Structures are given as C-alpha cells and as structure tokens.
Amino acid sequence: MTYCIDFPEPETAVEWSLTDAGVEREERPYRPRFYVRATADGSLAEVADAVRPHPEVAAVEREHHRPGWRHDATEMLAVEMTTPDAVSRLASTITKVGRPGTYRCFNVDLSRQFRYCVETGTEPTPTRDPTVLELAAPPIAGSGLESVTATTPSGETHAFADAPADIARDVESLIRRTEPDVLRVSTAELLPELFDAVEEDLRLGREPGYTQLAAASTYESYGTVGHSPARYAVPGRPIVDASNSFFLRETDLDGVRYLVERSHKPLQEAAWASIGNVLTAIQIREALSRDVLVPWRSWRAERFKPASTLETADRGGFTLSPDVGVHENVHELDFSSLYPNIMCTRNISPETVCCDCHPEREDVPELGYGICPDDGYLPDVLQPLIDDRDEFKRRLGRGDDGREGAAAAIKWILVSCFGYQGFSNAKFGRIECHEAINAFAREILLDAKATLEHHGWRVVHGIVDSLWVTPMPDREGTDLETVAREITDDAGIRLEYEAAYDWLAFCPRRDDGAGALTRYFGKRAGDPVDDESSYKRRGIEARQRSTPPFVEDAQLELIREFGRTRSPEAVCESLREFVRDLRSGDVDPARLAITNRVSKRVEEYTQTTKNVAALERAADLGLEKHPGQTVEYVVVDDEKSGRARVALLHENPDRYDIAFYRDRLCRAAESVLAPAGFRREEIEEQLSERVNGSLSAF
Incomplete structure (x- = not known):
C-alpha cells in the first residue's frame, strides 16, 4: 500500500508502496485541482476565460459542490493544475480580482501528499512496520558538518567524522546497503x-536528489513564539525530523502511523504536522465525503449577542481554587474525554449550534443557544477516536499488547479539538461551538460537585474535568465508585476513578499565597515511598523544561524525603546536602544546563538577560538561533553582564555560579515545603543553623 508520494514532473505522481519484499514504484498521471466560487458581483465565465491560457492550468470545468455546511450545492469552477505548487499561486491571483470577497477559492492550502490521497482516494497507511535508519549530528556551526552518527534498522551504530564529502558518501553507502523505508534525522539541517x-549527485532517497518543501519560519501561537525548521524530501523515502515532530516526541512511530490511518496524511507529513493540522485533515476527509469543500482563508463573523450573553459566553471551564496545604486520603476523579464527549453526546457541531431551522430551541445552559437535532459532522469525526482510545486503554489495562503510542496520539487530538473550535483560522471552527461546550462543561462539573458533597465527600480542588476529594469528617460517605456511576448516568459521560493518594499537597502562589491552580504533588496510595514513580507532580520545577537536571533531581529527592518524614526540618537537611555538593564543585556543569526558548532575534532584545548572553555566545560560534528555537547554557557568573555571564552547553563549561544555583535549589525546596507552611525565610533559617563543633562547646 502507498506510503510515500513524489511529484517529479508536471501532471505526474509517483507512488511508493511497502511490500513484504521491499518497495514498489508506480508512476501515475495526476492533476491537482481547486475550486472557485463567484459572488453576485463576479463572473465564473470571465474567470474561466482568463485562466484557460495559463501555462500551469491543465483544464477548467463547471461543477456543483457545497461551499459550507449550511449551504446546498452551488455552481463553481474546477481548475486542474499541472503541479501541486501551482495551486496556491493561481488561487492568490484570482482572489485579488474585483472587490474583496468577489471570488472565493476552495481546496487550496492542502499539503501535497495529503491532497493527492484525498483527491485520488489513495490509502497511505503502511501495510507493515517501516524500517528506520537514524542519522544524528551535533549542532552545525559555521564551520560546517563535523560528524554524523548512524543507527541502522538492525541496531548497528556507525560514526563518521571525516571531511564533509567523505561523511556524505559514507552515509550514502550505508543507506544503499540497508535500504531503509524511513530516514529519521536529528535535524533537517x-x-x-x-x-x-x-559536487556530484547524492542518493539518500531511492533516487538521487532532494527537494526543499518549505523554508524555515517563525510563528506565534497562544502567546508563545515557535520555530518551524525547513522541510525537505528525498525520492521514495520519508524524512522524519526528530527536532520538528511533536507526535514522535510525545508518542512513537506507531502513534504517527495511527494518525496516518485516520487523517490520510502520509507518514512524512503526519510526522511534522501539528495537532491542529492532523485534526483539520481528519475533518477535511469527513467534509469532502459529504461534498463540502475546504474554504481557503476562512472568515466567519460572530453572531450578534446581547452584552449579558456575551459576558456569560466568554467564561471558560469551571475551576475551584485549591485548598492550600497537605491533605490526607485524597481521591482523584476524572471525566473521560469530557469536551469531546460533550460534543458527541450534545451533538455540538458548527452546523448544528444556533441553526436557522430551529430558532425556538434553547438547549445550551446559561446561553440559550439552540442545537439542531439532525446529526452533526463533528461527532462523526470524534466518536471513532474516542472509541479507539477507550479500546486501546482497555487492552493496556488488561496487560495485552496495546497500542500505547496510538492511544497517546489520540489523547492529543482530543485535547485540542475543543480549543480548535474557537481558533480564528480553523477551517470548520465556530466560536458558538466553543462557548456551548464550555457552558455544558461548567454545568457538569458543578452538578458533580453537588452530588459528591451530598454523598459525604469534600471537594478540595476541581479544574475543568477533574475533581480531588477527601472524606468529610464525622460523616459516613457513600462508596466513590457508586457515586461515580450516579454522576456518569446523570451527565451521560463516564466519570472515572483516576487515582488514590496517601497525601496530596496543593502549592500556594508565590505572590499572594492563594492556591495555585496547577501546582501540586503527592504520593500515590500503596506505592513504595522511595520510588520516584510513586509521586505525581504538576506545575512545580521538576515539571518545567527550563529546570536544570540537578535541580530537578534535588526536588524529587526532597519530595521523597517529605513523603518519608513529613518533616520540613528533615527536608531542609536533605537540601543542605545538595547545597554542599554545589559548593564543593562536585556537580557536573552539564547537569546545571538551563534550556529556554528564545522569542526574538538577539538584536531585537532591549534587556541584557541570560538568554541574550547565550544568544550572543551562539552567534560568536556560528550557531544561528531563530526565534522559537531553544538555547542551552550554564550560568557561570551571574554578577557579570553580557556574554561572559553564561557558557553554552556546546562549549562544555567546567565551572558554574554557586550562588545562582543555590537560589534555584531553595526555590525548588520552597515549592515542596510551602504547602506545609514553610516558606523561604524558614528554609534559609534552617540552612544557616550550624552545630558548634569547637572545644569551647564542651
């Protein structure tokens, strides 16, 4: 079955299919197409006459398709092109004709291989596990390629460290000998x-040469700057860039393969795709199956709402402020895929919420939005994913050979499907869907809280779809599984018993002492007190990417010490040992490396921060860092300014700033002890105490 598609020349596609014997190559004629719709001021005839002579246009026909979920089929132009890359160029020209909105284009911005699959009905899921050859290289500086380490499908490791030309030929020779199905590279660079x-042709694919699919770019998403590296392709062999694959990092190759099956994005495209990109592909498949075309640069106006409705609609999910402190005998309950299940059980979809056919309905709590009783497309998209994840989790729970990677991949899709309804650039999103889902979620969580309290359980924290409860004192409570079944029946969504904890600590905020919504840690009931895996932790330093490994390990040990003794003084004694290691110089500087994402180019910063110092050092070494990329460094002298303040991990530093990292240790210790009422002042007091060991003390 096809797993990779190339486009070597106009009107031609090459399918590469995995077989038991290896791989097969088949060349097919192919013309990608897009569609043009004219408003009242436009003329399809004029567009057709204008584009027919275009050298990249192969054919122009009139067809009828649905331009949206709430529209019947209407007349459009179907424009066939000679190459996939020509589609967006011509579509951009057409949409600039006349007044804005005179002509709207559809099925324009689909990725190349995905477009081919949905237009030709090609199934791109590999029929067997692909073999993988891994290529890793250290950061490539201005001096060029220094070395490459290759790992073959059989597990052999080869190190190449000659001149760049020799390295390239050695890699080529290894690829020819092993003929892997996939190349996994540490960086696309x-x-x-x-x-x-x-100077001559190099064959890293199944044929010589390579193609650049996209240039490197910087983007901003939810206030965070990200970097998308350049993407490349070689003939007949997917390239998986480990530095640019969210799903490979969060799941595994089986997880990516499952996404190929559901989205019909072939392996290379599924590997680099974002969560929203894969979700959109699944939605596009469903839309095209119903003859609904994919809008380009979609534009949807928010419906008019009175101020009172707007204020209510803008609220998010319900959150109960945590009760700061250390709580005994805590139980965690979690609604299974709450938001996706709300969409499925309440029939929430862009074409069903606030439908024109049932203006009298008021189905959404607080908001009064109506929901059409006709089946929506979004539940049809999500329900198979929910069912698959439940099945994979059941297999894993039984100890069967489950698809853990696939279950993790589905989790990420389900987590994002709700937020994507409110995303302005979503192909099929709608803000009223987003608001309706939140309204149902608030009602469900509040009803669950009331039921738990009625049955003798005190809610110590609740956030969106999860609740933490302890038994009410001096009261006989109903069995939690019985209560969970009652809540499940009422909500129509399964409330699962997630975990029990011997104790759970909710951290205060550093500025005002109120409960931090997502910072807590605790020990799972029945697990060994000394095992790291026995402790759940969220939001504290040990879960933050910027935390140095040494500080992370120290905090985990402090949590274990707290679990063993429940004594702040004992925790401070353990902290003293880590401080002593710092002061004695026994800590490997590499374990003190800080990893941070940079948001600007070095010349755009106005303050001299440690990140800026690291960027300046990287520039000195010829290591270009783009906004959205990460930089790793060790603070060597925080009193200095400029690039002397830090050393890049790439430079193999041999020293560090003791005072700076001592402060980091104490902050991590405060996160552990603050729920017990022990703050920074008390920690410093404990560290400053010394036993007088002189003769005069006796």
Missing part, C-alpha cells in the same frame, strides 16, 4: 549539509 558537501 543535516540534509542540505550532506548534499552540499559533494
């Missing part, structure tokens, strides 16, 4: 470096 190292 490795591809052009290998090809540029030689």
Whole structure:
C-alpha cells in the first residue's frame, strides 16, 4: 500500500508502496485541482476565460459542490493544475480580482501528499512496520558538518567524522546497503549539509536528489513564539525530523502511523504536522465525503449577542481554587474525554449550534443557544477516536499488547479539538461551538460537585474535568465508585476513578499565597515511598523544561524525603546536602544546563538577560538561533553582564555560579515545603543553623 508520494514532473505522481519484499514504484498521471466560487458581483465565465491560457492550468470545468455546511450545492469552477505548487499561486491571483470577497477559492492550502490521497482516494497507511535508519549530528556551526552518527534498522551504530564529502558518501553507502523505508534525522539541517558537501549527485532517497518543501519560519501561537525548521524530501523515502515532530516526541512511530490511518496524511507529513493540522485533515476527509469543500482563508463573523450573553459566553471551564496545604486520603476523579464527549453526546457541531431551522430551541445552559437535532459532522469525526482510545486503554489495562503510542496520539487530538473550535483560522471552527461546550462543561462539573458533597465527600480542588476529594469528617460517605456511576448516568459521560493518594499537597502562589491552580504533588496510595514513580507532580520545577537536571533531581529527592518524614526540618537537611555538593564543585556543569526558548532575534532584545548572553555566545560560534528555537547554557557568573555571564552547553563549561544555583535549589525546596507552611525565610533559617563543633562547646 502507498506510503510515500513524489511529484517529479508536471501532471505526474509517483507512488511508493511497502511490500513484504521491499518497495514498489508506480508512476501515475495526476492533476491537482481547486475550486472557485463567484459572488453576485463576479463572473465564473470571465474567470474561466482568463485562466484557460495559463501555462500551469491543465483544464477548467463547471461543477456543483457545497461551499459550507449550511449551504446546498452551488455552481463553481474546477481548475486542474499541472503541479501541486501551482495551486496556491493561481488561487492568490484570482482572489485579488474585483472587490474583496468577489471570488472565493476552495481546496487550496492542502499539503501535497495529503491532497493527492484525498483527491485520488489513495490509502497511505503502511501495510507493515517501516524500517528506520537514524542519522544524528551535533549542532552545525559555521564551520560546517563535523560528524554524523548512524543507527541502522538492525541496531548497528556507525560514526563518521571525516571531511564533509567523505561523511556524505559514507552515509550514502550505508543507506544503499540497508535500504531503509524511513530516514529519521536529528535535524533537517543535516540534509542540505550532506548534499552540499559533494559536487556530484547524492542518493539518500531511492533516487538521487532532494527537494526543499518549505523554508524555515517563525510563528506565534497562544502567546508563545515557535520555530518551524525547513522541510525537505528525498525520492521514495520519508524524512522524519526528530527536532520538528511533536507526535514522535510525545508518542512513537506507531502513534504517527495511527494518525496516518485516520487523517490520510502520509507518514512524512503526519510526522511534522501539528495537532491542529492532523485534526483539520481528519475533518477535511469527513467534509469532502459529504461534498463540502475546504474554504481557503476562512472568515466567519460572530453572531450578534446581547452584552449579558456575551459576558456569560466568554467564561471558560469551571475551576475551584485549591485548598492550600497537605491533605490526607485524597481521591482523584476524572471525566473521560469530557469536551469531546460533550460534543458527541450534545451533538455540538458548527452546523448544528444556533441553526436557522430551529430558532425556538434553547438547549445550551446559561446561553440559550439552540442545537439542531439532525446529526452533526463533528461527532462523526470524534466518536471513532474516542472509541479507539477507550479500546486501546482497555487492552493496556488488561496487560495485552496495546497500542500505547496510538492511544497517546489520540489523547492529543482530543485535547485540542475543543480549543480548535474557537481558533480564528480553523477551517470548520465556530466560536458558538466553543462557548456551548464550555457552558455544558461548567454545568457538569458543578452538578458533580453537588452530588459528591451530598454523598459525604469534600471537594478540595476541581479544574475543568477533574475533581480531588477527601472524606468529610464525622460523616459516613457513600462508596466513590457508586457515586461515580450516579454522576456518569446523570451527565451521560463516564466519570472515572483516576487515582488514590496517601497525601496530596496543593502549592500556594508565590505572590499572594492563594492556591495555585496547577501546582501540586503527592504520593500515590500503596506505592513504595522511595520510588520516584510513586509521586505525581504538576506545575512545580521538576515539571518545567527550563529546570536544570540537578535541580530537578534535588526536588524529587526532597519530595521523597517529605513523603518519608513529613518533616520540613528533615527536608531542609536533605537540601543542605545538595547545597554542599554545589559548593564543593562536585556537580557536573552539564547537569546545571538551563534550556529556554528564545522569542526574538538577539538584536531585537532591549534587556541584557541570560538568554541574550547565550544568544550572543551562539552567534560568536556560528550557531544561528531563530526565534522559537531553544538555547542551552550554564550560568557561570551571574554578577557579570553580557556574554561572559553564561557558557553554552556546546562549549562544555567546567565551572558554574554557586550562588545562582543555590537560589534555584531553595526555590525548588520552597515549592515542596510551602504547602506545609514553610516558606523561604524558614528554609534559609534552617540552612544557616550550624552545630558548634569547637572545644569551647564542651
């Protein structure tokens, strides 16, 4: 079955299919197409006459398709192109004709291989596990490629560290000998470096040459700056960039393969795709199956609402402020895929919420929005994912050979499907869907809280779809599983018993002492007190990417000590040992490396921060860092300014700033002890106490 598609020349596609014997190549004629719709001021005839002579246009026809979920089929132009890349160029030209909105284009911005699959009905899921050859290289500085480490499908490791041209030929020779199905590279920058190292053709794919699919770019999402590296392709062999694959990082190759099956995005495209990109692909497949085309640069106006409704609609999920402190005998309950299940059980979909056919209905609590009783498309998209995840989790729970990677991949899709309804650039999103889902979620959580309290359980924290409860004192409570079944029946969504804890600590905020919504840790009931896996932790330093490994390990040990003794003084004694290691110079500087994402180019910063110092050092070494990329450094002298303040991990530093990292240790200790009422002042007091060991003390 096809797992990779190339487009070597106009009107031609090459399908590569995995077989038991290896791989098969088949060349097919192919013309990608997009659609043009004219408003009252536009003329399809004029567009057709204008584009027919275009050298990249293969054919123009009139067809009828649905431009949206709430529309019947209408007349459009179907424009067939000679290459996938030509589609967006011509569509951009057409939409600029006349007044804005005179012409609207559809099925424009689909990725190349995905477009081919949905237009031709090609199934891109591999029929067997693909073999993988891994290529890893250290950061590539201005001096060029220094070395490459290759791991073959059989597990053999080869290190190449000669001149760049020799490295390139050695890699080529290894690929020819092993003929892997997939190349997994540590960074996509490795591809052009290998090809540029030689003057003649290099074959890293199943045929010579390579193609740049996209240039590197910087983007902003939810206030965070990200970096998307350049993407490349070689003939007949998918490239998986480990540095640019969210799903490979969070799941595994089986998880990516499951997404291929559901989205019909072939392996290479599914590997680099974002969560929203994969979700959109699944939605596009469903839309096209119903003859609904994919809008380009979609625009949807929010419906008019009175101020009172707008204020209520803008509220998010319900959150109960945690009761700061250390709580005994805590139980965690969690609604299974709450938001996706709300969409499925309440029939929430862009074409059903506030439908025109049932203006009298008021189905959504607080908001009064109506929901059409006709089946929506979004539940049809999500229900198979929910069912698959439940089945995979059941297999894992039984100890069967489950698809853990696939279950994790589905989790990420389900987590994002709710927020994507309110995303302005979503192909099929709608803000009223987002608001309706939140309204149902608030009602469900509040009803669950009331039921738990009625049965003798005190809620110490609740956030969106999870509740933490302890038994009410001096009261006989109903068995939690019985209560959970009652809540499940009332909500129509399963409330699962997630975990029991011997104790759970909710941290205060550093500024005002109120409960921090997502910072807590605790010991799972029945697990060994000394095992790291026995402790759940969220939001504290040990879960933050910027925390140095040494500080992370120290905090985990402090949590274990707290679990063993429940004594702040004992925790401070353990902290003293870590401080002593710092002061004695026994800590490997590499374990003190801080990893931070940079949000600007170095010249755009106005303050001299540690990040800026690290960027300046990277520039000195020829290591270009783009906004959205990460930089790793060790603070060597925080009293200095400029680049002397830090050393890059790449430089193998041999020293560190003791005072700076001592402060980091104490902050981590405060997170552990603050729920017990022990703050920074008490910690410093404990650390400053010394036993007088002189003769005069006797």
